[in-house]
Amino acid sequence: MTDAEIIEGLRQEISMVKAAYNELLNDERRKMLMLDDVPLGEIVLDPDSRMIGVNKGFEEFLGYSREEFLSMRFHDLLAEGVDIHESIFPVFKRTGIVKNITWKMKKKNGDVITVLLYGRAVYDADGNFAQARGIILNITDRVNADEALKKSEQEKALILDVMSDCIIYYDTDMRVIWANRVASKLSGIPVENIAGKYCYEICHKEKGFCRGCPVGHPMMSKEPQSGEVRAAGMVFHILTHPVLSEKGDFVGLVQVIRDITEQKMLERQILEMLSNERKKIGNDLHDGLGQVLTGISFLATALQQELKHKLPSESSSASDIVEYTKKALNMMRSVINGLCPVSEDEQGLMSALENMASGVEKIYGIKCGYVCRKPVIIADYEVCNHLYFIAHEAMTNAVKHSGCSQINIFITKNFDQLRLEISDNGVGMADCRKSLNGQGLRIMKYRASIIGADIDIINNISGGTSVIATMKVPHGEESDEQ
Known part of the structure; x- marks a missing residue:
């Protein structure tokens, strides 16, 4: 090959290198123009971490001009962490890459922003570090939002933790998403382990929902519900609120x-x-006023007999005294019966219910039956008293509102299960659940809750309504099966 051919080959290679260099410059310009139009910053650092290039986005982030940047080193822009930069930059020059490093940077006006840095090292032909190129994303708004959310969550947790009520948030499967410390104390489950537990694992430690639990209804009706639940010798008032999506779908429960x-x-x-x-x-009326009225009645009767023989014309006045005294005694007995309808003997509740049935039939002309196939003995007088007044309220509602012609009272006790039912053949109730909101029925529910009983109101298949009270009684008392 001649010298001329060699020179021509070199000229062609030089031309190709220049063309490639120009193409690289054009690519760099196109990249810089593209980055100038997006909210990303780009920086270029020399081996001493001096700024040798920035894009418009980075200028807008911090408010400095390009000329001002080119007189700075990277750590001049940091609001904190200068020592960290000094320690990791030499490592970066060897490893060649950094990902997702967060920095606090100072703006020209003194404000501080949070940025995320992704950088790569550029090496020369001999493998020596030449420069560093980094892409910077301003994440200040996101960080502030995260910090505000975290603060809000901490405040919420603090407020809920100092409350005396147990507060739990469930998902659609009734597994715990979040619970306060009172829930942890109630269940005996550490706070960090309570998430994922079912509600019945927290309350009564049994498998499945407990009878009468107000949790199930809001899942179906999407309406709040409240009620009382007894578990492990304790009584809880439970209020449940369904959590609905914007479309109205059930997504959880508080x-x-x-x-x-x-x-x-x-x-x-x-x-x-x-x-x-x-x-x-x-007792005071019976032993005091009752004795006085009885004495007056005897004296008036004796006076009547004496005047009948001596002064017949005056005996009628004595007769009136006897009659009014008897009326006063009857009125007093009615008052005493209203104050203490249930006697304290073991047959007290049964006698009181039977008297109630006969009284309704006499006063209102409505047939009223009393059914007690075997003796029901309850030692606790207060339980008997509350059961009587529950029956009385149910009877009053039936007489006033049902339009019935027949009412029956049933009472049974099988081992430790007692059942008291007041049934009528009236018009029934359109919505038995809503009917529990009436004043009289709220009183029945309240009395039932005091003695640990449950109240149910059902429409009878043959027509009319039944109010049913059920409860457990101590094993030591007699049962129908003994």
């Missing part, structure tokens, strides 16, 4: 549980005090 055991004990004590006061008033 449950508020309050321990009302002590409250129920105090309420029962107050009712017992009132009952004892009623009995005292009744």
Whole structure:
């Protein structure tokens, strides 16, 4: 090959190198123009971490001009972490890549922004570090939003943790998503382990929902529900609120549980005090006023007999005294019966219910049957008293609202299960659940809750309504099967 051919070959190679270099410059310009139009910053650093190139996006991030940047080193822009940069930059020059490093940077006006850096090293033909190129994303808004959300979550957790009520958030499968510390204390499950548990694992530690639990209804009706549940010798008031999506779909449930055991004990004590006061008033009337009226009746009767022989014209006045005294005694007995309808003997409840049935038939002309196939003995007088008044309220509702011609009272006890039912053949109720919101029925529910009984209202298949009270009674008392 001649010298001329060699020179021509070199000229062609030089031309190709220049063309490739120009193409690289054009690519760099196109890339810089493209990055200038997107919210990303690009920086180029020399081996001493001096700024040797920035795009418009990075200028807008921090508010400096390109000329001002080119007089700075990277750590001059940091609001914190200068020592970290000094320690990792030499490592970066060897490894050649950094990903997702977060920096706090100072803007020209003194504000601080948070950025995310992704960088790569560029090496020369000999493998020596030449420069660093980095893409920077301003994540200040996202970080601020995350911090605000985290603060809100912490405040929410603090508020809910200091509440005395147990608060739990469930998913659609009734597994715990979140619970406060009271829920942890109630269940005995550590806070960090409570997520994923079913509600019945927290409350009564059994498999499946407990009878009468107000959790199931809101899942179907998408309406709040409340009720009382007894478990492990304790009484809880449970309020459940369904959580709905924007489309109205059920997505979860918030449950508020309050321990009302002590409250129920105090309420029962107050009712017992009132009952004892009623009995005292009744006894005072019987032993005091009753004896006086009885004495007057005997004296008036004796006077009537004496005047009948001596002054016949005056005996009628004595007869009137006898008659009015008897009426006063009857009125007093009615008052005593109203104060203490259930006697304290073991047959007290059965006698009181039977008297109620006969009284309804006499007063209202409605047939009223009383069915008690075997003796029902309950030692607790207050339980008997509350059961009587539950039956009385159910009877009153039937007489006033059902339009019935027949009412029946049934009472049975099988081992530790007692059942009291008041059934009529009236018009029935359109919605038995909503009917529980009436004043009289709320009173029945309240009395039932005091003694640990459940109240159900059902429409009879043959027509009419049944109010049913069921409860457990101590094993030591007699049962129908003995």
